[in-house]
Structure formats: structure tokens, C-alpha cells
Amino acid sequence: MADYLYINERSAKSGELAISDKVFVNIATAAAKKVMKKHPDDVRMSSPVKVSFKGDNQVTIKVSISIRKGVKLSSISYEIQKEVARGLEVYVESVPFDIDVSIEEFKK
Numbered sequence: 044m045a046d047y048l049y050i051n052e053r054s055a056k057s058g059e060l061a062i063s064d065k066v067f068v069n070i071a072t073a074a075a076k077k078v079m080k081k082h083p084d085d086v087r088m089s090s091p092v093k094v095s096f097k098g099d100n101q102v103t104i105k106v107s108i109s110i111r112k113g114v115k116l117s118s119i120s121y122e123i124q125k126e127v128a129r130g131l132e133v134y135v136e137s138v139p140f141d142i143d144v145s146i147e148e149f150k151k
Contacts, residue, residue: 046096047062047063048061048064048096050137067094067140068094070127070130070131070134071092071106071142075108078119079108082119086109089107089108089147089148090147092104093107101138102139102141103143104131104142105143106123106142106143107144107146108120108146109149110149111149111150112149112151120146123142123144128140
């Protein structure tokens with residue numbers, strides 16, 4: 044069952060607007076895969092994207108990757124964060140979010 048983020052800026056007459064956690068997962072996954080296609084030998088996702096909602100209507104997105112030894116960690120993680128942020132801003136611009144890219148393993 045999906046969790047939803049409710050957008051409270053809507054008037055009662057307009058009804059409620061809710062965005063499923065699956066929407067955030069799909070946007071973040073597509074964006075991360077876009078970066079990974081540019082670096083096929085260097086980085087891959089080590090587990091599915093995870094999304095959580097905080098009480099103040101903030102979304103936290105966690106992207107876990109494995110990366111080849113010798114690759115500059117900061118540039119790859121920044122590139123993933125930037126691409127995920129771009130995707131989120133296009134589709135859900137009014138929602139504040141945090142993006143956490145974690146390195147789970149190094150590959151040879």
C-alpha cells in the first residue's frame with residue numbers, strides 16, 4: 044500500500060491533492076539511471092530507491108549505489124543528486140525534498 048504526501052495549499056472546495064510515494068520513487072529512479080547510463084562501468088544502483096515523508100510535508104529520497112574504486116565519489120554523487128532534483132522540480136515543484144546518495148560498496 045502506498046503512502047501519500049498531501050499538499051495542503053489547496054482550498055477545501057478544490058479537494059485534496061496527494062502524491063504517492065511511488066511517484067517519487069519512479070522519478071528518482073529514472074533520474075539516477077540516466078546518470079548511470081553515462082558511467083556504465085563506474086556506478087550502479089545497489090538497492091531500490093527509498094522514499095520517506097516527514098511530518099512537515101518534506102520528502103527524503105535515498106539512492107544507494109555501488110561505485111568502482113578510483114572513481115571520484117563526490118562528482119558521481121553530486122551528479123545523481125542534481126539529476127534527481129531536476130526531475131523532482133519538473134514534476135512536483137512545490138514539495139521540499141532532501142536527496143541522500145549513499146555509497147554501499149566499492150567494486151573492483
